[in-house]
Amino acid sequence: MQERFVKPDGDINVLSCSTTFELGVDVGELEAVFLRNVPPTAANYVQRAGRVGRRLSSTSLVVTFAQLRPHDRQAFERAEDWVAGNVPAPRIPARNERIVRRHVHSVAMSRFLRKIAGPDGSVWPRFAHEFFEAADGSSKWEGLPCDLLRRYLESREAELQDELKRIVPEELWSDLGIESWEWADRLASDDANKSPLALAEQQYRADVELFRQLEREASDSANYTAARRYQWVLRTIREAWLINLLASRGVLPKYGFPVDVVGLMTSHLDSTVARQLELERDLRIAVSEYAPGSAVVAAKQVWRSVGLRLLPSKGLPEREYWRCPGCNRLYTSPDMTGGDCPRCGGPVRGDRMVEPVYGFVAGQPNSSLGDDPPPRLYASRVLFHEIGGASEAQEPRKPLPALRGRTTVLGRYARNGWLAVVNDARGRGFRFCADCGAAHPGGSKKDESWKHRNPVSPRECSGKVEKVHLGHRFASDIAEFEFPHLDVEPRDESLRASVLAALLEGARRALKVRAGDINGLVYTSDSRNPVFVIYDEVPGGAGLAKEAFQRFEEVIREAIRVCECTCGEHSSCYGCLRSYRNQDAHEMLDRTLAREVLTSVLAG
Structure with missing residues (x-):
C-alpha cells in the first residue's frame, strides 16, 4: 500500500493513517497533511506537520480540524501561538540520586545472583516466593535468598565496589555512600522506612498473609468458590516475577523495564x-x-x-x-x-x-x-x-522555612507514596x-x-x-503541600484545580522538565485542608518530586508568573493554567484565584 502511494505513477494519492505513519520512512513528495484534531502539544504538531514540504520543489499545506473540545477550541482561537510554540529541550538531571541508586542496586543484585546460581548458571530465584518465603528441605540455596543477599551486601566485596566506582559519577559517591558502603547498609537494613527491599518484603508478606486468612475463612464457612478464588490470587502473588516485583517497589530501576505493561x-x-x-x-x-x-x-x-x-x-x-x-x-x-x-x-x-x-x-x-x-x-x-513506611506515614508536615507570607505552607516529602x-x-x-x-x-x-x-x-x-x-495501585515519589489558612472555602473545586494547575506548571518551569514527567492531585488532610501533591510520572520515582520540594519557593514564584497571564481576569488559557491533560477542568480554572492564594504564601 505504501509503495503504491510513494511511486510517482501510483494510483493512490491519499492515505488515512495513524500518527505513527512514516516512522523512519521519507515520503518526500508528500504535499499536504490534514489533522483531524489538534495535537496535544506544540512538539506533536511540529512532528506531524513536518512530514510535508521536505523537498524544495514542493509547496506544503497543513490543515488542522479543531473539534468542539476545550483543547481544540483554545488552539483555534490562538493558532499563531500554537504554530510558533516553543519545544523545550529534553532534560536529564545530572545528579538524579534516586535513579542512580536503583542502578547501584541492580549491579549488586546481578553479582549476587551469579554467585548463588551454581556452576551451570541456571538456578536462581525467579519468583517472589522463592526469594522471600522460608526455605524448606527442597530449597536450592543454603538459606533464604533475601537473607543471603543481605549477607552478601554486608560482606562488602571489593570487586563490587570497584565496579560501582567505574560506573557511578564521582560527584555522586558521597551522596550514595559508595566508599563508605552506606548504600549497602541501607539496602540490607531490616527497617522498611530505610530499605526499599525491606519494604517490598513487608508488603509481600502482608499480602500473602491477607489472602491466606481470607482463604481459611472462606473454607471454614464452606464457601469453596471464594476459597478457590483466594487460593488463585495467592498463587498470583507468590509466583510474581521477582525482577518485576523489585522494580515496581523501587529496588531496581524501572526505566526501560516494561514491568507494568499489559x-x-x-x-x-x-x-x-x-x-x-x-x-x-x-x-x-x-x-x-x-x-x-x-x-x-x-x-x-x-x-x-x-x-x-x-x-x-x-x-x-x-x-x-x-x-x-x-x-x-x-x-x-x-x-x-x-x-x-x-x-x-x-x-x-x-x-x-x-x-x-x-x-x-x-x-x-x-x-x-x-x-x-x-x-x-x-x-x-x-x-x-x-x-508506605511507618515513619514516613507518621512524619507530620512541617512549615516550609523559606516562605514567610501571610499563609503558612506545610510540606512533606515521601519516597513511598x-x-x-x-x-x-x-x-x-x-x-x-x-x-x-x-x-x-x-x-x-x-x-x-x-x-x-x-x-x-x-x-x-x-x-x-x-x-x-x-x-x-502504583508507587512514586510525592511532595505534599498543605495550605491550612486559606481565605476561601478549602474544598472549593475551582480553587483546588486552579492552584494545582499553577503549581504543576510552576514546577515544570522551575525544574525545566516536560509536562508529562510530573503530575499532581489534591486530597484533604486530617485537618480538612487541601493538600496539593506533586508526584513523578516515572514509576518508582525519578527524583523530580523531591527536587520540587527542595526548591518549593522557586516553584511558587514560577507559578505566580504563570498566573500573571494577559488573558482575562478570573479565567485561564493555554498560556497559563490550561493544558491538554486537564481538559475536564478547563471551565473552572481561575488564574486570578490561584494567584491570590500563591502570593499569600510569600512575603512580598
Whole structure:
C-alpha cells in the first residue's frame, strides 16, 4: 500500500493513517497533511506537520480540524501561538540520586545472583516466593535468598565496589555512600522506612498473609468458590516475577523495564492478523483504553475488549476499597471495613477493585471503522491512597522555612507514596465472571444472571457474575503541600484545580522538565485542608518530586508568573493554567484565584 502511494505513477494519492505513519520512512513528495484534531502539544504538531514540504520543489499545506473540545477550541482561537510554540529541550538531571541508586542496586543484585546460581548458571530465584518465603528441605540455596543477599551486601566485596566506582559519577559517591558502603547498609537494613527491599518484603508478606486468612475463612464457612478464588490470587502473588516485583517497589530501576505493561489479547482469534497483532499499554492507561466495552483501531479493524485475561489456576489481585469523594482518598481492606470517612466523616462508597495484571481479551474484530471514534471508558482521576513506611506515614508536615507570607505552607516529602487509578465505568461498574474473565460495563440487577461465553473459547460459562471496578495501585515519589489558612472555602473545586494547575506548571518551569514527567492531585488532610501533591510520572520515582520540594519557593514564584497571564481576569488559557491533560477542568480554572492564594504564601 505504501509503495503504491510513494511511486510517482501510483494510483493512490491519499492515505488515512495513524500518527505513527512514516516512522523512519521519507515520503518526500508528500504535499499536504490534514489533522483531524489538534495535537496535544506544540512538539506533536511540529512532528506531524513536518512530514510535508521536505523537498524544495514542493509547496506544503497543513490543515488542522479543531473539534468542539476545550483543547481544540483554545488552539483555534490562538493558532499563531500554537504554530510558533516553543519545544523545550529534553532534560536529564545530572545528579538524579534516586535513579542512580536503583542502578547501584541492580549491579549488586546481578553479582549476587551469579554467585548463588551454581556452576551451570541456571538456578536462581525467579519468583517472589522463592526469594522471600522460608526455605524448606527442597530449597536450592543454603538459606533464604533475601537473607543471603543481605549477607552478601554486608560482606562488602571489593570487586563490587570497584565496579560501582567505574560506573557511578564521582560527584555522586558521597551522596550514595559508595566508599563508605552506606548504600549497602541501607539496602540490607531490616527497617522498611530505610530499605526499599525491606519494604517490598513487608508488603509481600502482608499480602500473602491477607489472602491466606481470607482463604481459611472462606473454607471454614464452606464457601469453596471464594476459597478457590483466594487460593488463585495467592498463587498470583507468590509466583510474581521477582525482577518485576523489585522494580515496581523501587529496588531496581524501572526505566526501560516494561514491568507494568499489559496487552489486549488477540492471539486466540482465528485470523493471521489477530495472531500477529501486539497491542500493549501501561497498566495505568490500559484500565481505561482496554477496559471491557472499550475499543481500539489496529490493522484496519476495530478490536473491542470483552473481558479480563486469566491464567490457569491463578486469580487476579482484588480487594475491597472505599472512596471518599470529599477527600479524594482511597481506602482498602483491612485498614477499613466501611462506615464514614475516618478523615472528614463524610459518606464513602465501598466497592471491589480488581487489578487486571494479565491484561484483557478482545472479541471478534469489526472491519467497519465508521465515522465515530472507538469507545473508551476513561478512568476516574488518580486518588491518594497512603504513604508506605511507618515513619514516613507518621512524619507530620512541617512549615516550609523559606516562605514567610501571610499563609503558612506545610510540606512533606515521601519516597513511598501510593496512588491508585480506578475505572468504575462512569459509576456503573463492570459485570465480571471470575471463572472465565468475561466482563462488560453495566450495573443493573438483570446483569447478575448475564448469560455469557468464555471470551477465549466459544464455550458457554455458568460462572457467577459480580460487580467490580478496575484499578491499579502504583508507587512514586510525592511532595505534599498543605495550605491550612486559606481565605476561601478549602474544598472549593475551582480553587483546588486552579492552584494545582499553577503549581504543576510552576514546577515544570522551575525544574525545566516536560509536562508529562510530573503530575499532581489534591486530597484533604486530617485537618480538612487541601493538600496539593506533586508526584513523578516515572514509576518508582525519578527524583523530580523531591527536587520540587527542595526548591518549593522557586516553584511558587514560577507559578505566580504563570498566573500573571494577559488573558482575562478570573479565567485561564493555554498560556497559563490550561493544558491538554486537564481538559475536564478547563471551565473552572481561575488564574486570578490561584494567584491570590500563591502570593499569600510569600512575603512580598
